[in-house]
Amino acid sequence: MGLTQDPAYQATTFVVIDFEATTPKGYRPEPIEVAALAIRDFGTGLTEISRFAELMRPPPHAPVTSRDTGENGLRPADVASARTAGPVLADLDAWLATPPYLLVAHNAHVEAGLIYDYREQCPKLAAIPAIDTVKFARAALPGLISYGLDHLMVHLSIPRPPDRHRAMPDVRATAEVFGYLISHADETGLFPDLHKLTAAVALVPRATRPQQDALF
Numbered sequence: 001m002g003l004t005q006d007p008a009y010q011a012t013t014f015v016v017i018d019f020e021a022t023t024p025k026g027y028r029p030e031p032i033e034v035a036a037l038a039i040r041d042f043g044t045g046l047t048e049i050s051r052f053a054e055l056m057r058p059p060p061h062a063p064v065t066s067r068d069t070g071e072n073g074l075r076p077a078d079v080a081s082a083r084t085a086g087p088v089l090a091d092l093d094a095w096l097a098t099p100p101y102l103l104v105a106h107n108a109h110v111e112a113g114l115i116y117d118y119r120e121q122c123p124k125l126a127a128i129p130a131i132d133t134v135k136f137a138r139a140a141l142p143g144l145i146s147y148g149l150d151h152l153m154v155h156l157s158i159p160r161p162p163d164r165h166r167a168m169p170d171v172r173a174t175a176e177v178f179g180y181l182i183s184h185a186d187e188t189g190l191f192p193d194l195h196k197l198t199a200a201v202a203l204v205p206r207a208t209r210p211q212q213d214a215l216f
Contacts (some may be wrong), residue, residue, distance in 0.1 A: 003186040004041060006193040008100075013040045013049065015096070015128070016104040016175040018167045019114050020072045022062045030062035031085050031114050032074060035167035036092060037175055046179045052095050053168050055082040072165040086121045093122035101128050106149050106174045108132035108203050119207045126207040133174055135201040136181045140190055152177050 003009055020033040035053040039046045057079045058064065064076045082088075105111040108130040119126035134147045144155060149170065153160055158176045161169035184190070191197035 001192070002189065003182065003191055003193060003197065009194040010041060010043075012100050012102055012194065013038050013098065014046070014102050014104050014131075014178070015039075016171045016178060017111050017130075018105060018170045018174065019111055020068075020074060020165070020167050021114060022058050022064055022068050024062040027061055028117055029114060030058040031089075031118075032056050032058050032064060032068070032079050032082075033072075033167040034088065034092060035171045036095075037168075037171045039175060039179075041182075046175070046182065050095075051168070052092055054088050054091075055079050056085045056088050057082040059084070073163065074166075085118055089115075089118045089122040089125065093125050096124050096128075099124075102198065102202070103128050103130035104133060104174065104178050105130055106133045106170070106177070108134075112203050112206065116206045123207070127205050129198055129202040129205060131178070131198065131202045133177050133181065136185075136197075137177070139200060140181050140184050140188075149173060149177070156180050 016037045016039065018035050019031045021029040021031045023029050033053075033055050035051070037051050038049040040049055041047070055074075055078060064074055064079060069075050103111070109132070112130050115122060115126050137144070137147050137152055141155070144151065150160070152158075153173055156177065158173060161173050163169045164173070185197065191200065
């Protein structure tokens, strides 16, 4: 039995997620866009089930800057009338209605940190482990000079999407990379089941870790 024949793998919906964020000096990053793509393997490869995407208005201390616009194309006017992150992420949390889920993200610690900051608004989302496609690619494709998303797309002959660095195009590119890595792991036996895959390349959600009592 290989990875894609594992009942746990077949029962899982993978949610590929990406944020765009501002990075205000002296503060934590603040999300200004989120996109998520729910995919599942019904025996013929990973297939899209549904998607979620929305812009978010950052708080006053974390405005969209010219640097942010240069990175992802988003301008202050694009988010001026958007909802703030709390209600958006609460809706994303409600969208997760049919578990089990695993998150998938490129450099997943970035997405995990943003989710953790809003864990009270999205408790279900904050409790889901996240497969890091950087870690997965390092395990499956050792020896590459870079494991950035652009380099992996070139290496795997995945076309660069229009609006690269916007959340949904990046999600779709990450989903294609993830699909290749799943097929590679299945064919080579790199990870024979979902448990071994997640043990090797998934982040344990900070929200589910035991909290240490304060020391006095």
